[in-house]
Amino acid sequence: MKTAIVPKVSKQKCPAICGLILCMVLMVCNSGCNQKQDTYSNWGIYKADSESSSYSPLDQINKENVSNLALAWVFEPNDSLEGGRPRNSESNPIIIEDVLYTTSARGRLFAVHAGTGKLKWSFDPFDGERGGGIKRGVTYWENGPDKRILFTGGDKLFAIDAATGVPVPTFGNEGKVDLNQGMRGEPDKISVIPTSPGIIFEDLLILGTEVSELYGAEPGHVRAYNVRTGELVWTFHTIPKPGEVGHETWPADAWKYAGGANNWGGLSLDASREMVVFATGSPTYDYYGADRKGMNLFGNSVVAVNAKTGAYIWHFQTVHHDLWDYDLPAPPNLVTVEQNGRKIDAVAQTSKVGFLYVLDRETGESLFPIEERPVPSSDVPGEKAWPTQPFPLKPAPYARQYLDETDIADYSPSSRDSLLQVFRSLRYEGLFTPPSVGGTLQFPGSRGGSSWGGAAFDAHTGLLYVRSNDSPEIMRLKKVEPESTVTDLSVYKQGESIYISYCVSCHGRDRNGDEQGNPSLVGLKGRMSREDVLTKIKQGGGKMPNFSSVISGKAKEEAILAYLFENETKERPGRETSLLKEINSNQGAAPDPQTVDSLPRYLNLTAYGYFRDSKGRPGIKPPWGMLHAIDLNTGEYAWSVRLGNNPELQFGEQETGEAGSAGPTVTAGGLVFIAGTRDNKFRAFDKDTGEKLWEIDLPGFANANPSSYQVDGRQYIVLSVGGNSENTAGSVMAFSLPD
Template identity: 65%
Template sequence: MRTTKKIIGFTLCLQLLGVGCGKNTNTERTWSMYKADNASTSYSPLKQIHKENVSTLGPAWTFRPMDAVEGTRFSRNESNPIVVDGVMYTTSARHRLYALAADTGKLIWSFDPFDGGTGGGVSRGVTYWEDGDDKRILFTAGDQLFAVDAQTGKLVSSFGEEGKASMNVGLRGDPDAISVIPTSPGIVYGDLLIMGTEVSELYGAEPGYIRAYDIRTGALQWKFHTIPKPGEVGYNTWPKDAYKYAGGANNWGGMSVDEKRGMVFVSLGSPTYDYYGADRVGMNLFGNCVVALDAGTGEYIWHFQTIHHDLWDYDLAAPPNLVTLERDGQKVDAVAQTSKVGFLYVLDRETGEPLFPVEEREVPASNIPGEYAWPTQPFPLKPAPYARQSISVDDLSFYSEASHDSLLKEFKSYRYEGLFTPPDTIGTFMFPGSRGGSSWGGGAYDPNTGVLFVKSNDSPEISMLKRVEKTKSQDGNASLYERGEQFYSNFCLSCHGGDKNGQEPDYPSLLGLGMKMDSEEVLKKIEEGAGKMPSFSSVLPGEEEAILAYLFEQKDARSRREDRWLKEVQANENANANAEVKSDTLPRYLNIRAYGYFRDSEGRPGIKPPWGTLNAINLNTGEYMWKIPVGNYPDLQENGAPITGTGGAAGPIVTAGGIVFLTGTHDQKLFAFDKDSGELLWEALLPASGTATPSTYMMDGKQYLAISLAGNEDEPGGYIMAFALPEGEGGEN
């Protein structure tokens, strides 16, 4: 069977003329897919830009989509542009698709999947496929998968229904009642497009099945049940009927393909509900797993679970890197999986067995009724964690006596027993936290040295569970404004601040909201979530008028009684005809502090720096080559101290020119580092936040570096910027 797969994979490589099949000798197709190649290496063989000349890089062109609907706030653009034969394909912050001349940034064509509507939503890029003259761009917008002619920008009418296929079909729920919205592009294997998806993170969410579509027709070809059904591997790690109602365990960060072996490698997120699992007692395979599947059929091959019965939203947020290690003089193909907890899991590609020792250690039990936290968790012994995983009072920030005393008092009020302390009603200190370790940007792998580069964040947060009932009684004497103020304090303040001023671009200012959005748009955002903002539809019912009164400064609004069931949960469960009624009898808890920062009263980080680092890890030995802080808050940097480092979800790329490029830090800079030493070689201040992983490509003998930027006040729709060496520099690649 393995021999057959190798032959098939080799044939596919020939058919695709090198697009995504191992090392590509076509220098104008060196970044023709998300994260550079099917191995998700974020590596480029280009070397025209190198250590000695990178300091002369300058802007080559800027593209402004100018597609933001008037009055809407600016958005993040997480798209990693791809380039095929001189044409760049990318999406904007408003989720429109663009084809640009890669040497000038001039528009060739554009496609609006929303037909003039507001649109938006997270998009990390697109997928390219070709067969002779048939060249297609596959991408998602909303809950639709589109096939667009790469040469004309028109829908391919033979695909799906007039060019699009519903991503709601092929899951568990009623396609007309659910809505799943992928955020990362799919990956190609032959004529198949293999897709993950993003689903609700609340009770009753859809399961995150992995699905493969026929690229020519849009027909669903296979699916893998990430929440197993009876008779399937992993079924016994759940309650017997969990497949009827449990959700999540989805791939939202992308995946990797080994064409020679005919294998696709999938990184999965946590089961839902993220922070309380009384209805999913067990290890919960395949939640938080790296899973290897037969790319042609979806057949299970192996898995490795990084978190058992996740209670912390510790998704595997990035695609696995396909790497090759040296062991005892032999080459060993492997999978390297980054994580939010800061562990790097290095697994044999054929078997899934760890290539460095992994130890199961006892972890704390839950205090919440009905919750059974798994008694042990896996701890890789090598490489060492690239994010801090423990903290003491000595690590708390000291901006002033008053600030420190306040942080100390708050810290001591929470439950904290290390990395896997379960959520609690008194509050749990989570570290690294759901924004810790590394996010969807993942790692960049240099095949010449066996070194993996990964950006890491130290961003603790607080988890605080609150039991919620099916119905809620309201105080008839309280004004709507007062109730809305309380709702905001409970659920919104930690991100948008007590003054509603937020922290752009992740947490927008809500001041003057009435000038930007109407009430229906506001409620839709609160119900559905957007970007880093989770859905609050499970706590919103009955409070709609109240939160609107507070956000729109309607202080004279009056109260009325309303008792409504938690809306999104009910909608999720209504969409599943087979949902288990008995699950409704279990208690329900929500994390009312989800995704909030641990900060002092002035919004400053509550722990000492560094808050963000760039790490170089030798995968052959498991040792670190170097580790440096990256990004800076100048106002918080102490005299004579190193830079502070900042958070950031985007990932690095590495080139044969000896350079690691990175952006995504809060100081709005694009950096170039020496891959061997970590020395900063060059930096550029960007006009807006660089919220995506960069790309690099060659066109007409010139190497370019491209980056997507978030929107700002000047350009709410964001930018695409390209950099290059001055004319006459660089020479041949």
């Protein structure tokens, strides 16, 4: 593989070598079995350990001295394309002995010395091509001298020699496996791209995936690969086939055409029970489900399966027949709680709706009362919303779940009047109000509650730490007519039609994208060539699926390019096929025409559309983001504080709070570290009280979870930081106490 990456290392301080090394590396049995870490091990797994605790047992940095925390070193990948925009890396680095492994915003793999930031090696999975895409981390496995980094680049799974950065030739095809193989669709017409790393059990890498959220998406299989050979060992079907648990919760043939219900946020492992636990997203299409009537297992579910075989053990569904894109976005925290004097191994699952689900790890049953409550019905033809949804009674929701007119922002009389006018025009009956043609207010919103950063858990105190977002959205459905064509539209308007149908849900109606890894497309003409844009659309990458079937043919290529490059020509292309047929053919799926094609299709034209005023300000009063500590033994809150600030919208001394996706890290030093706010700050809070003890300005947006580790007797906190105008590739920044 070629690599033209020339990283830069900026050394701020040279850490002294102090005494004996107290920090032992990842505890791995001879076969590389479960990568369980001991008390003094480094951060050797995504989110710290197989339980996804995001907890560090290190206490060299603590409440008393955190105010002295300073920058130790900076590593700059320096792998941006010329003229590229600033990029964000969501990577949570892992550390094995004295080597830190991470990925850049463009998806390149780097190994650097964890005490200095000096480059050891790099690997480019795209062999010099543009590549890119979200990567939240990598996975490590070893067996004696055989030590490997497992990670994904695009739709390929790679096994890389941890010492040299060279692909392991005996793994798959010269070091890589095609993840499109073994799915339902034709491998050259689909795009299966994981964003979060897999987890190791014995000689298996268990891996979820990211799929399209449109009609015709691939199903979200969870799969296990042999770490040594790359062979596919088992597959768990999240959209069950006939004879499998949950098949009856779908139309009989839905397994042939329905998609989604995928694990994209990562997995957790209970090695002693040989159990892997994961959470899934919504079935597709996210906002309209006439072709998937039923509860739709295992969509929006916490699922436990046998780690060796993939056999079903239990599940708990948090949303029935999802119409809101209320994915379970993060790996479950495997925790132990105490109730009535009895210790219980449990699963704590965060959510976008702001509920925390605490489940018995043996059975999947809730440890706190849950009520199935009636919810509003759909008014969209063909839709049948599920009549009830589960409402945990404890813990109380950690995000706001209801709005009234007193919550509407009041920047000025005219701003408030316009927001009230919009609010009153929308359908809104509280949580789980279904999408509508006339418009629905969705709250907390698909970016509400908490996201892929998940929670951190301190087993010594029983406290779980989670951020929350209050981010209302507007949903507005539009029917796609079976015989509608766009032949009478200009090339530009045809492109706009394609964009609205397929792109607006991620990049926004204004093409500005969002912090969820969906980039802005404004000014695209100055950043990318026509050829590069077409390649990206056809091949996908990161969260973006393969749309080759959507723009097949010269006419559609010219149309989407005209719109993206803002070329408002009045020329008209040749005859086009119906939009409905394009939707049904998306991603290479082959639905049964008699089952699906006669059903209506609706698209949410304002998907992920914020509820804001005319100046782009949030439509509700702050706080918009908070950090919470929840006692899992009692279900009560220890504390809640506002997280982040927008000074331009701040009134008085109280900070506004800011929405974000990245999660916290908690340490034995009594600290909670968290970034991921648009004010570009990195903060530390007292884990017992929520008092802010330290903060530092960062050079960019740090949309990533921090890691903590110890090398040569010194503890570090390390964080992936996004790019800026001077350094578009971003950096990895490590902090420690001064000598």
